Amino acid sequence: MATHGNERAFVRSFFTSPTAVEGDDTAEMLRKASQLRGMQAPDVWVPDNEDATAPTMRDEGVENIVDVVSEHGEEFPGEIHPRIVWHRDDPETRRRGFEHMMRIADPDAGAVEHIDGFAVPEVGSIDDWKKADEFITVVEAENGLEEGSLSMSPIVESGEAELALARIDREIGKRSNNLERLFLLVDGEVDYTKDMRATTPTGELPPWPELRHNTSRAASANGLIAVDGPYDDIRDVEGYHERMTDNRAKGMLGIWSLTPGQVVEANTGPLPPKEGTYLLEVGGETVELDRTGGGAHAYEGDDVELDELDDGRYRLRVARDQRELDEDGLAEALRDRTQYVVAMDDYVDSMAEFEEAKAAGRGAISMERTATLVLDGVEVEVTRDRMWDEATYQAAQTPITLFQEVYEARPDQRDELRETYGEDVVDRAMEVG
Structure with missing residues (x-):
């Protein structure tokens, strides 16, 4: 099993890839993502078997996850958290998600040893979070995995899920659940906007600063990591930077990335600049x-x-x-x-x-x-x-601690970091604090 997600203090980039696409090689996008390295490789890679993959191709998508991760997962430098199907109001969707997790976690298939956990979309109240947790616990037990070895990253896409953020601290640690497996709290502003029945004159998404604040606060209160949702104008690099800057002022260092180019921006944005x-x-x-x-x-x-x-x-x-x-x-x-x-x-x-x-x-x-x-x-x-x-001093430690973790956790980025900052600065940065 790869390093458990809860051992990380920071995640900069959360990159989703469709698990199956039309064509002769339906796993093409997965295979390309699995071979990303350096600043183009995300901290967390999410083979997305939900929104990014057509419903008719999701069973094939699961097989593609198994094939690609078993072949390339060992060399991938970040963590791997497949996004399965789930819905707070649909038992059949939850059943399919459970079956997909069972297949991905089959030790004979060879992928699970490189899987860190699962991203769970469309969660509802805290009781729904506990259902997902229980399913993952069963997946671990049925496949002979250590209890708690697979982390869980809920995607907050509804008012119910946002309210659940305030209840994590009252539920986590109870003997009746394994919510200690929680890792990322991820915002999904598109579905959240739909759930809230919100509209804007231009049809664009509202900024939802309250949601991002609440997610960051819940992550801080429970030792988890907050990640912002997708910024879908992939050509608007300046806007992406502005969003990340605003997020960091809320304590939210991670952001969803839709392209390898956005991954680079997400990976480099939180690090201190070379020159003041x-x-x-x-x-x-x-x-x-x-x-x-x-x-x-x-x-x-x-x-x-x-x-x-x-x-x-x-x-x-x-x-x-x-x-x-x-x-x-x-x-x-x-x-x-x-x-x-x-x-x-x-x-x-x-x-x-x-x-x-x-x-x-x-x-x-x-x-x-x-x-x-x-x-x-x-x-x-x-x-x-x-x-x-x-x-x-403690406040100044945050960007340096981030740099130190990146340097330790991502050896594939060390050459780029040394080239950017210089050998002397990197060496001293690894010693302070």
Whole structure:
């Protein structure tokens, strides 16, 4: 059996593949996905025998899962969690899902030793979650597998399932169930929108920030991992990035990926950037400043003007706001309007410095960062001070702990990580914390 899902602290990418497609080789898409490596290979691969596969081809899809996973599963660098059919209101669908799990978990077929668990769609109340858990327990018992060796990842696609998120902590750990097998909590906004009878003027999905918050909160409260649903505009890379950025602010680092290209974005997005950048607030929007050859950060646009006056003062215009300031006032005004996107080596250096201070008996230290901003050809030095204490240190650990887990769990990505960040930064990142 592959590593049990609950041993992971992070999942960045959740990639689904149809289990059977029309053509001479119905397992073609599965076979291609099984051979993905490096940043194109997801943390969790989901051979999807539900929505991604036509109902008439799902029995064949199960056989394709068995064939492909038994042949390629050992070499696949991520975890494998087939998505079976299930529905809270349909016993016949649940029966088919059970039969499909039994076939996939047959030890004589050779696939189950590479299977980490199952993704279960269309769950309802917490009692329905327990039905799925019981079916998986029976699958384990009937196939001679260790109880709890297969994890379960419910997909939240209904109001009932969202309400169940608040009951996990009251049910998990009871002797009457094996809900300790829970691994991922995955949002499915398309079916959730249908279940909620929600509409928008354009027909697009509502953003559902409350659902994503509730899923992330339930994952945090129960030691699980939250994953956002699919972003179906696969050409909108910027929108995908914005969604991931918003999710990370909610503690949700994982996201559904529909293509290998989205997998790359999902795998790299949560990791700290190689170089830090400065952001400038202009007219209610945030603009990234360009790094110059000399290491300064320059604004290139028409909404900011800076003139150096004869008396040592400056005239600063940002959008419609215009002021005359002395040198200190200018630095303060720009400091109020700027934010810094922390680079990998900044995290590592700051954590190492705090660790040294803590070892010397100091509980809090001040750290200073100075940058040169260039506006209309005028250079201005801006200095930011931040007080670091144990709480700040613990918060900074999250991106570094993610990096450390990725480096340990995904050897196929190590060369790319070292090429991106450099040998020295990677080595130090693996030592701090």
